[in-house]
Amino acid sequence: MGREFNELFDQWSHSYDNTVSGKDPEYEEVFLHYDEILSKVADSSMGTVVEFGVGTGNLTNKLMKRRLTVFGMEPSEGMRKIAQEKLPDVRIFDGDFLNFPNVSESIDTFVSTYAFHHLTDKEKEIAIGKYSKLLKEGGRVVFADTVFATEEAKRGMIQDAKGKGYNRLAEDLEREYYTTISVLQDLFNQNSFSVTFTKLNPFVWLIDAKKIK
Numbered sequence: 001m002g003r004e005f006n007e008l009f010d011q012w013s014h015s016y017d018n019t020v021s022g023k024d025p026e027y028e029e030v031f032l033h034y035d036e037i038l039s040k041v042a043d044s045s046m047g048t049v050v051e052f053g054v055g056t057g058n059l060t061n062k063l064m065k066r067r068l069t070v071f072g073m074e075p076s077e078g079m080r081k082i083a084q085e086k087l088p089d090v091r092i093f094d095g096d097f098l099n100f101p102n103v104s105e106s107i108d109t110f111v112s113t114y115a116f117h118h119l120t121d122k123e124k125e126i127a128i129g130k131y132s133k134l135l136k137e138g139g140r141v142v143f144a145d146t147v148f149a150t151e152e153a154k155r156g157m158i159q160d161a162k163g164k165g166y167n168r169l170a171e172d173l174e175r176e177y178y179t180t181i182s183v184l185q186d187l188f189n190q191n192s193f194s195v196t197f198t199k200l201n202p203f204v205w206l207i208d209a210k211k212i213k
């Protein structure tokens with residue numbers, strides 16, 4: 001459950017850092033302002049942090065530089081290997097958004113970039129419920145990911161990608177579980193979070209949720 005993309009990420013792990021630096025024109029807009037997006041997530045994090053979907057460790061590196069205590073969770077072996085080579089001192093586990101080892105410390109912040117869309121909306125509901133139970137009042141969930149303002153906006157972006165001949169991007173947008181702001185708003189509110197959404201590029205939004213009771 002939630003790990004059906006492991007093979008794809010094992011294969012992508014070697015060229016992933018080239019993609020995020022804008023060298024792949026199909027994904028240029030998705031990764032526009034990549035470094036600033038990761039910095040915004042790191043700047044909103046505090047205390048003991050659990051990061052999901054570490055990938056090649058780019059957000060992890062920023063969290064470490066801010067002297068936060070970081071536990072990374074990454075289901076792809078290929079990605080884990082690259083992140084661990086770059087950041088030998090970080091604890092990176094075989095874990096995912098739904099199933100991850102106990103970190104034996106109270107958690108202040110859950111973070112993730114470019115990954116929450118690998119869960120279906122039902123799985124997102126289970127995950128947010130779990131984070132709500134693990135966080136104290138004031139604890140945060142800070143995610144940056146591709147989200148759409150409406151279903152109509154999503155269909156428009158898929159058509160736009162097809163029109164430009166960006167078939168890999170169009171297939172990705174159709175295959176993975178990209179959701180809408182209103183779905184996420186409801187899931188966070190139902191689980192005792194206040195949440196704000198800030199658009200950071202044509203695809204990616206900052207999702208900043210705070211546990212309120």
Ligand SMILES: C[S@@+](CC[C@H](N)C(=O)[O-])C[C@H]1O[C@@H](n2cnc3c(N)ncnc32)[C@H](O)[C@@H]1O
Binds near residue numbers: 052097112
């Ligand atoms: C597009 S990469 C993002 C990597 C990194 N966070 C970044 O911002 O560059 C998505 C990552 O999420 C991971 N992933 C896929 N399914 C996941 C799941 N169910 N739980 C946690 N991570 C997952 C992939 O293995 C991959 O490393």
